Amino acid sequence: MTETIYKMDTVQKNLLNTFLEGRNNALLFSKGNVDENGKATIVDPQTNRPIYISDGLIPQVEAFASKYAYNKLTINVLRTAIQTLNEKARNATGNKYMFICNEAFYYQLGDVLDTYLAQYHTDGTYLWSMKANGYVEVGAKGFDTYRWMGNEITFKVDRTFSREFGMEKGYAIAIDLTGDKTSSQPPIGLFTLKGGDMMQSFIKGVGGLTGLESGEVSTPVAGAKRIMWGYSSLALFNPYRSYVLRQI
Numbered sequence: 001m002t003e004t005i006y007k008m009d010t011v012q013k014n015l016l017n018t019f020l021e022g023r024n025n026a027l028l029f030s031k032g033n034v035d036e037n038g039k040a041t042i043v044d045p046q047t048n049r050p051i052y053i054s055d056g057l058i059p060q061v062e063a064f065a066s067k068y069a070y071n072k073l074t075i076n077v078l079r080t081a082i083q084t085l086n087e088k089a090r091n092a093t094g095n096k097y098m099f100i101c102n103e104a105f106y107y108q109l110g111d112v113l114d115t116y117l118a119q120y121h122t123d124g125t126y127l128w129s130m131k132a133n134g135y136v137e138v139g140a141k142g143f144d145t146y147r148w149m150g151n152e153i154t155f156k157v158d159r160t161f162s163r164e165f166g167m168e169k170g171y172a173i174a175i176d177l178t179g180d181k182t183s184s185q186p187p188i189g190l191f192t193l194k195g196g197d198m199m200q201s202f203i204k205g206v207g208g209l210t211g212l213e214s215g216e217v218s219t220p221v222a223g224a225k226r227i228m229w230g231y232s233s234l235a236l237f238n239p240y241r242s243y244v245l246r247q248i
Contacts, residue, residue: 011226012226015226015228016228018228019198019228019229019230023230023232024160025160026056026232027056027057027190027232027233027234028056028057028058028158028160029056029058029059029164030053030054030055030056030059031053031055031056031059032053032054032055032059033051033052033053034052040052040053054233054234056234057173057188057234057236058173060234060235060236060239061173061175061236061239061242061244062244063239064239064240064242065173065239065240065242065243065244066084066242066243066244067243067244067246068080068081068243068244068245068246069246069247069248070170070245070246070247070248071247071248073105073108073109073111073112073170073245073247074112075112075113075115075116077245078109078112079148081174081243081245082097082148082149082151082153082174084243085097085174085176085241085242085243086149086151088176088240088241089176089178089241090178092149092150093149093150093151094150094151094178095151095152095176095178096151096152096154096176096177096178097151097152097153097154097174097175097176097177098153098154098155098156098174098175098177099153099154099155099156099172099173099174099245100156100158100161100172100173100174100175101155101156101157101158101161101170101171101172101173101245102157102158102159102161102162102164102165102166102167102170102171102172103157103159103161103162103167104162104166104167104168104169104170104171104247105170105171105172105245105247106155106157108170108247109155165246169246169247169248170245170246170247171245171246171247172244172245173242173243173244173245174242174243174244174245175187175188175236175241175242176238176241176242185237186237187236187237187238188234188235188236188237189234189235189237190232190233190234191232191233191234191235192230192231192232192233193231196230196231197230197231197232198228198229198230199228199229199230200226200227200228201226201227201228201229202224202225202226202227203218203219203224203225203227204216204217204218204219204224205217205218205219205220205221205222205223205224205225206219206220206221206222206223207222207223207224208224209224211223211224
């Protein structure tokens with residue numbers, strides 16, 4: 001057996017990255033366009049076909065989540081968020097909470113936990129065990145995951161949040177990612193049409209895709225066009241089991 005290395009050309013790689021970034025942003029921020037009668041408010045001007053847009057993750061969370069506006073991030077603010085999530089959870093322990101935040105919130109979090117460690121002289125073994133038992137990862141990797149009252153809390157930075165909510169004030173959403181043990185239903189689901197999650201189309205001009213091909217073309221222009229598109233929507237099955245933190 002021989003090893004094979006596949007290399008994607010620059011144009012196709014850039015197109016794929018742009019498509020994935022656009023889909024990610026839409027799944028996060030898009031707002032639904034369905035009116036009170038269940039009809040789409042946007043239609044194709046040529047075919048009059050309705051174009052449906054579903055709510056993204058943030059609109060779904062903000063419609064049902066508990067919200068907290070803070071002036072300065074403290075350990076008590078974090079505890080309040082976790083306690084509120086616990087009150088909505090099925091069990092008081094064994095839950096997995098994820099905080100998705102912008103960079104401003106993440107930097108504030110580092111200061112808060114640094115102060116907490118220095119003030120309470122927490123046992124080093126408890127907090128420095130990185131992968132063996134899932135406690136706080138302290139050091140070069142920063143504070144990624146820690147356990148509090150039998151629950152696992154993870155922090156993830158998304159720079160899309162920084163671009164949307166700015167770098168000066170913190171913003172974070174906390175989501176309960178505990179799976180349903182009875183139905184095996186995941187907390188978040190991605191939906192699409194069968195075979196329609198990601199598709200590619202080409203408009204070939206003179207010379208084809210490489211510029212040196214012969215055959216049928218769709219335009220007399222000596223060039224080609226690549227199109228990447230797909231259908232997708234996101235559903236947070238328990239949006240009320242979430243929490244929003246926003247700095248004022």
